[in-house]
Amino acid sequence: MIAIPFSALVLGFLVVYVLLPPVPPRWADYVAIAIVAGLDAFVGAARNWLERRFDEAIFISGFFVNMALAALLAYFGDKLGVDLYLAVLVALGIRIFNNLGRTRALLVTARVEARRVRPAAPSE
Amino acid sequence: MGTPRIDGKHWVAPMTVVCLVLGGMLGVQVHTQQLRGATQVGRQTSALVGMLTRNEAQVEQQQEEIERLRGVLSEYEREAASEKGLTRLMQEELHTTRIALGTVAVKGPGVELELSDSTMRAGGGFGDQDVYVIHDFDLLQVANELWCAGAEAVSINGQRLLAGSPIACSARLIEVNKVTVASPFKFKAIGDRDKLMSALNIRDGVLDRLRVLQFPVKLMPKEEVVIPPISVPPKYEHAQPVGKEAKQ
Numbered sequence: 121m122i123a124i125p126f127s128a129l130v131l132g133f134l135v136v137y138v139l140l141p142p143v144p145p146r147w148a149d150y151v152a153i154a155i156v157a158g159l160d161a162f163v164g165a166a167r168n169w170l171e172r173r174f175d176e177a178i179f180i181s182g183f184f185v186n187m188a189l190a191a192l193l194a195y196f197g198d199k200l201g202v203d204l205y206l207a208v209l210v211a212l213g214i215r216i217f218n219n220l221g222r223t224r225a226l227l228v229t230a231r232v233e234a235r236r237v238r239p240a241a242p243s244e
Numbered sequence: 245m246g247t248p249r250i251d252g253k254h255w256v257a258p259m260t261v262v263c264l265v266l267g268g269m270l271g272v273q274v275h276t277q278q279l280r281g282a283t284q285v286g287r288q289t290s291a292l293v294g295m296l297t298r299n300e301a302q303v304e305q306q307q308e309e310i311e312r313l314r315g316v317l318s319e320y321e322r323e324a325a326s327e328k329g330l331t332r333l334m335q336e337e338l339h340t341t342r343i344a345l346g347t348v349a350v351k352g353p354g355v356e357l358e359l360s361d362s363t364m365r366a367g368g369g370f371g372d373q374d375v376y377v378i379h380d381f382d383l384l385q386v387a388n389e390l391w392c393a394g395a396e397a398v399s400i401n402g403q404r405l406l407a408g409s410p411i412a413c414s415a416r417l418i419e420v421n422k423v424t425v426a427s428p429f430k431f432k433a434i435g436d437r438d439k440l441m442s443a444l445n446i447r448d449g450v451l452d453r454l455r456v457l458q459f460p461v462k463l464m465p466k467e468e469v470v471i472p473p474i475s476v477p478p479k480y481e482h483a484q485p486v487g488k489e490a491k492q
Contacts, residue, residue, distance in 0.1 A: 125259040132267025133274075142276040151273050158266045169255065176258040183262050 150191040153208055157190035158183060160212045163219040170226040307475055314347070343397065346404045346474035350397045354434040354469035355441060357386065358462040359454065361427045376457060378427055380413040383420070385450040386431060387411065393443030395435040397471045401425040404474040421474065428460075437465040 143151060161183040168174040190208050197204025325335045342348045362376035387405055390398050398405040403420040405411075410422065417424050433440055444451050444463060451461050 121256060124256055125263040128260045129263040129267040132264040133271040136268040136271030137275050140272060142279050143272055145276065148273065148276045151269060155269050155273060174255060176254055180258045
C-alpha cells in the first residue's frame, strides 16, 4: 500500500523535472523552504500516525498551508531585509528532528512490546 | 515495518496527493539548482576549474603567438645586422636592452637556490604554522640580496624577475609576475658565483634565519644557469620618453 504514495512521489518528480521549466533562480530559495515545510508536515504525519491520532484533514491542510506560510514568511523577510528565512529554517529543522526522534522512539517501543507479548512470532 | 496497524486505508489518498506535490517541488528545485550550477560561476568549483583550463589554454596559445612574433623579429634583426655601421651599433644596444627587458633567455655562471616550507610543524616551538612556511617577503628578501650581490638575471620557478616584477601574497599563495608559484621555490641567478654565494650566506642573513627554523635550503653554485625570458613583457601605457622626440 505504501507503493502508491511512493510512486506518486517519483512520478511527480519525473513529470516536473522533465516537462516543466525551472523556476527563476530568485524563487528557488522559497521553493526550497517550502520543501522543508512539506517534509516537516510529512514527518509530523508519521508521528501522528504512530500515536494513532492521524487525521487526513489536518495532514493535507497542514502540508499546503505550512508550505505556503513558510515560503511567504521567507519572502517577507527578504522584503524587510531580515533573514526570516533562517528563522523558518531553524524552526522547521528543530521540529523535523523532534518528530523524527519521537517517531523512532515509538517504532522501537512498538517493536519491543510486540516481542514481549509474542516472543515466538517474528514481528513484521 | 513494525508499525502498529490502524484502522482502514484513509491515509493512502492524502498521502498520495502530498507525495505528488512534494515530488513535483523536489523536481523543480533539483532542476533549478542544476541550472544554477551551470550559470552561476561563483559557487561552483567545477565551473571555476573549467574557466581556469580555458584561460590556461588561451595563455598557452598567446605564448605561442609571442614566440612566433619573436622569431619574426629576430629574422628582421638578422637582416638588419648584415648591414653595417649604425645598424650594428643599434643592434648591440638592442641586445643589452633585451636582456634588461627580459625578452630573451640568458645563460651564464651563477647559483641555484631551492627553498621549501619548513619541516617543523606548529605546536612544537611557536604557536602558528605561518612561521614555518615561505612567505612573499622571504622571496623578496632573497631576490633583493641577489640583486645587491650584482646578479644580472634572476628567476623564481621559471618566472624572470625584472625591474617592476611583483612578488606578492595573494590569498595564501605567492604570485611572481602575477603567476602563482608554490613551494619548492627555485631561484636561479646569473652573476659572480662567489659574490652571490657569500651574499646569500651572510651571517644572520635571510638564509640563516630560515635555516634556524629548519627550512630546507639548497644552495649550489653552477657552471651554467639558464634563465627563461619573461612570458609577457611589460607594456607602457602611461610612461612616455622625455627627449628630442617628446613634443613638449
